[in-house]
Amino acid sequence: MTPQTLPTASQTTAAATAVLLPLDPRTFDRALACVHCGLCLPACPTYAQTGHEADSPRGRIQLMRALAEDRIELSASVRRHLDLCLDCRGCETACPSGVIYHELIEETRYRLADAATAPLSARLLRWFTSKVMVYPSRLKLALLPARLMQRAGLYGLFRRGGAMRLLPEWLRKMEQMLPESGTIWPRPPRRITRPASGSPRARVAFLAGCVGSVLYEQVNRQAIELLAAAGAQVIVPGSQVCCGAIHHHNGDWSEAQSLARRNIDVFMPDGSPPPDLIVSTIAGCGAMLREYGHLLRDDARYAARAADFAARVRDISEALLELGPPPMPYPVRRIATYHDACHLIHAQKVADAPRRLLAAVSGLKLVALLESDMCCGAAGTYNLTQPLMAADLARRKLANIVATGADTCLVGNVGCALHIGGQARADGLRLDVLHPVQVIHQAVFGDGER
Numbered sequence: 001m002t003p004q005t006l007p008t009a010s011q012t013t014a015a016a017t018a019v020l021l022p023l024d025p026r027t028f029d030r031a032l033a034c035v036h037c038g039l040c041l042p043a044c045p046t047y048a049q050t051g052h053e054a055d056s057p058r059g060r061i062q063l064m065r066a067l068a069e070d071r072i073e074l075s076a077s078v079r080r081h082l083d084l085c086l087d088c089r090g091c092e093t094a095c096p097s098g099v100i101y102h103e104l105i106e107e108t109r110y111r112l113a114d115a116a117t118a119p120l121s122a123r124l125l126r127w128f129t130s131k132v133m134v135y136p137s138r139l140k141l142a143l144l145p146a147r148l149m150q151r152a153g154l155y156g157l158f159r160r161g162g163a164m165r166l167l168p169e170w171l172r173k174m175e176q177m178l179p180e181s182g183t184i185w186p187r188p189p190r191r192i193t194r195p196a197s198g199s200p201r202a203r204v205a206f207l208a209g210c211v212g213s214v215l216y217e218q219v220n221r222q223a224i225e226l227l228a229a230a231g232a233q234v235i236v237p238g239s240q241v242c243c244g245a246i247h248h249h250n251g252d253w254s255e256a257q258s259l260a261r262r263n264i265d266v267f268m269p270d271g272s273p274p275p276d277l278i279v280s281t282i283a284g285c286g287a288m289l290r291e292y293g294h295l296l297r298d299d300a301r302y303a304a305r306a307a308d309f310a311a312r313v314r315d316i317s318e319a320l321l322e323l324g325p326p327p328m329p330y331p332v333r334r335i336a337t338y339h340d341a342c343h344l345i346h347a348q349k350v351a352d353a354p355r356r357l358l359a360a361v362s363g364l365k366l367v368a369l370l371e372s373d374m375c376c377g378a379a380g381t382y383n384l385t386q387p388l389m390a391a392d393l394a395r396r397k398l399a400n401i402v403a404t405g406a407d408t409c410l411v412g413n414v415g416c417a418l419h420i421g422g423q424a425r426a427d428g429l430r431l432d433v434l435h436p437v438q439v440i441h442q443a444v445f446g447d448g449e450r
Contacts, residue, residue: 034058036058037097045393049389061099088346093373121170125384130246164176176425189208191238201232203277206235212280215414227319230320261299292310321353360443408432
């Protein structure tokens, strides 16, 4: 059996036993495109930290090929090198051969996924991320005790008293990322917002996100107000669900596909005109939405609709530029630097739009950031599963931020914001970590809440 005819997961298990790790032939072709030139090495965060070839994209491609061709066994060392990958896709931006690396690592993880053999702590984390984190009501309930203690002034005492050291490692990391203040029970965004004046220029459907709707509630609300001020009619479907990114990256492709179908039905129902744009403020969610065409490419009923859905997806910065940003009469006096979220710059290829909007803000001094497109270590749930590497990358990012002299870091992804902000607090650094939407909203509406 040659690699080009390897069976997929849907084919017979008898055929699958002929190789250790069968990959879809279309995915395997991605590995064959790698020419081992090494241009991806400086773009890989884990290789930059360890200097180990097996922690680089081309090294991992060799491991994945060898597994698929049954030339090596799945040892603990091999799994460790694969698990350490952030799936940040920086290598794809650097690759001159067009290797679509993320499809390789994601399918390999899907084939290797076996929750039953994972340690208890890993199974608890997987349960939390797939059964609590992706459901806003459950996540709000889980955060409620911490929010009430923050409101009562008791939470800081628990932190300073060392009580958090009793938590499992992944839960300690999650607690570190929790902002020091926030709404006790965030409200979902409004269902429909009319344009500020006149007829709407476009119909925009807004994805609030599961974690985003809880911890980015203010950013989402401000984004909707900006879209309306730019002339859009904004629709926030109340029955929308998680984008599926966490499930997909954790190897639960069936649930990711189910969530994708649900969102397609909700955002683009049969018999109704589709929205002109589907907008998110969260880089990770936007990247997953753009993958729906690939995720459902073999689904006869949904493939065409999924491709149409993906083509309408925009980051909030792109949407504001396409609509024409509203006037920004108010100065925002900050010295800021901008971190490129991986799933914005590498996955969605959005680098210029946020910078163009921020350049139009009076009073804002934007300072260039060294390694702005290097992953900060957040990477979805990576900072929970690989906390040591995640912390090392966050400190690398913070060192570059401190070198700019900026008091504010701007980033278009909730995971990056929580991770960078949490590590800054843990290291005693004073740094505001904001979404560009927050600065642009202030420039449009002033300091007061609208």
